[in-house]
Amino acid sequence: MEPVLNRPVLSPDQRRRILSRLVAAETFERFLHSKYIGQKRFSVEGGEALLPLLDTLVEDGAGLGAEEVVIGMAHRGRINVLTHILHKPYEMILSEFEGTLERGNAGEGDGDVKYHKGFSCDHVTVQGRRVHLSLSSNPSHLEQVNPIVLGTVYAKQAYLKDQIYLKDMDYNRVVPVLIHGEAAFTGQGIVPEILSLSQLEGYRIGGTIHIIINNQVGFTSTPNQTRFTPYPTDVAKMVRAPVFHVNGDDPEAVVHAARLAMAFRQEFKGDVLIDLWCYRRHGHNETDEPTFTQPVMYREIEAHPSACELYGRRLAEEGVCGPTEVEEMRGQVRQRLEAALSAAREEHVLHQASTLGGRWKGLTRAGDDWSARTAVASEVLRRVGERAAWTPPGFKVHPKLRRLLAVRLQMAQGRQPVDWAGAECWPSGACCWRRSRSAWQARTPSGGPSASGTRCCTTSRRGIASRPWRTWPRTRPPSRS
Ligand SMILES: Cc1ncc(C[n+]2csc(CCOP(=O)(O)OP(=O)(O)O)c2C)c(N)n1
Numbered sequence: 001m002e003p004v005l006n007r008p009v010l011s012p013d014q015r016r017r018i019l020s021r022l023v024a025a026e027t028f029e030r031f032l033h034s035k036y037i038g039q040k041r042f043s044v045e046g047g048e049a050l051l052p053l054l055d056t057l058v059e060d061g062a063g064l065g066a067e068e069v070v071i072g073m074a075h076r077g078r079i080n081v082l083t084h085i086l087h088k089p090y091e092m093i094l095s096e097f098e099g100t101l102e103r104g105n106a107g108e109g110d111g112d113v114k115y116h117k118g119f120s121c122d123h124v125t126v127q128g129r130r131v132h133l134s135l136s137s138n139p140s141h142l143e144q145v146n147p148i149v150l151g152t153v154y155a156k157q158a159y160l161k162d163q164i165y166l167k168d169m170d171y172n173r174v175v176p177v178l179i180h181g182e183a184a185f186t187g188q189g190i191v192p193e194i195l196s197l198s199q200l201e202g203y204r205i206g207g208t209i210h211i212i213i214n215n216q217v218g219f220t221s222t223p224n225q226t227r228f229t230p231y232p233t234d235v236a237k238m239v240r241a242p243v244f245h246v247n248g249d250d251p252e253a254v255v256h257a258a259r260l261a262m263a264f265r266q267e268f269k270g271d272v273l274i275d276l277w278c279y280r281r282h283g284h285n286e287t288d289e290p291t292f293t294q295p296v297m298y299r300e301i302e303a304h305p306s307a308c309e310l311y312g313r314r315l316a317e318e319g320v321c322g323p324t325e326v327e328e329m330r331g332q333v334r335q336r337l338e339a340a341l342s343a344a345r346e347e348h349v350l351h352q353a354s355t356l357g358g359r360w361k362g363l364t365r366a367g368d369d370w371s372a373r374t375a376v377a378s379e380v381l382r383r384v385g386e387r388a389a390w391t392p393p394g395f396k397v398h399p400k401l402r403r404l405l406a407v408r409l410q411m412a413q414g415r416q417p418v419d420w421a422g423a424e425c426w427p428s429g430a431c432c433w434r435r436s437r438s439a440w441q442a443r444t445p446s447g448g449p450s451a452s453g454t455r456c457c458t459t460s461r462r463g464i465a466s467r468p469w470r471t472w473p474r475t476r477p478p479s480r481s
């Protein structure tokens, strides 16, 4: 920050890239606004700087060792992020607006609304680095996606049996990014919960980059009606995470904040926040009238030029781009959108689920196929039960627990009826046994059980590769019909 006095020095190419992100974001929203009046899309307009912000995180992150970025976000700007960051094709999005999208290999969730859907892609950066990007699907329930994303990152970073997925021991290769609305960030109890988890050894993932789209309104409510402090990020003070408050109308400052945030996260492995101060150009979801509840605010917003206009003007004044260049860029995006719209109307655009790719390839829905043999030999269950009731020699067990373990042992040996809690540990124990059979055989005094006739589920890579998902249905409860 000091060497540049907090003023980033960007090359003309970098500045033009920022401009092109803003133009694409704005033109896309305006196109949807003119074609699909009354359809909800939760426009990003007013907060378009989110796009160059995310673009910078990905580009800079790749240079700092990130191979995957896992994103979680709510409704606001999601469709724009899906197409301009995750590379979801315009054709697919427009056919969702047209209602013509055909279901292809899509799995669960393909009937959901377009601003809840996830997507993933392999992005190649300007420097030629490959980064896998994924946007997690999310429910309407604000902020609920946070622990899902953090758990996904934890799993991706984790050591899986004898396979190492990304071997991310420094937490640098998989980076979580959570995007929040400012009202939800302070309003939802799950936010302090995930912030405190970030400090616990057992949940450590090397920090999350939080972006608050601070449009200063939550549906119809102003900040003073929804929180006790002017800054939505104040809840993050509990974990002493650095916060960058930045003006969404100054995209270069936004890019600077994004660079700092990514560099901080990769170096110090802690949570960091970007508070993106902006506004919301339309109502909450374009079908409501914001002037009913916020007439003064919306009078100002209506007269306020967009970030794209402001930045285009600035670059033209500084000779970085020509006076008509923004309009030309807009024309190109519109052309691409018109072509995509024709395709969406005239051709069959197939929804290809972007999930269950890569290492999950081969997993499909089980459907009605209940043929899998998942039975486990009773000998295995006996061993699992015995093992679960075992304590190391010299280990002092609480007297109450000692009684419980003794009963569990009797259940495992068939000397006592099995109760619910006792039975619950058997399936997971059987799965673990299957994975670590040899190690267990070596440690168990009586030797391991016979492997013959045992069938159990395994989530190991080998198991997935050799067995498609449809051979696993017994793990689900039978239907009640
Ligand atoms: C847990 C929960 N409470 C309430 C809602 C209803 N709701 C949807 S959006 C919204 C306003 C959110 O405001 P903010 O977080 O500032 O996001 P913005 O729409 O301004 O981007 C509310 C209350 C919800 N979806 N989930």
Ligand SMILES: [Mg+2]
Pocket: 181, 182, 183, 213, 214, 215, 216, 217, 218, 219
């Ligand atoms: Mg808001």
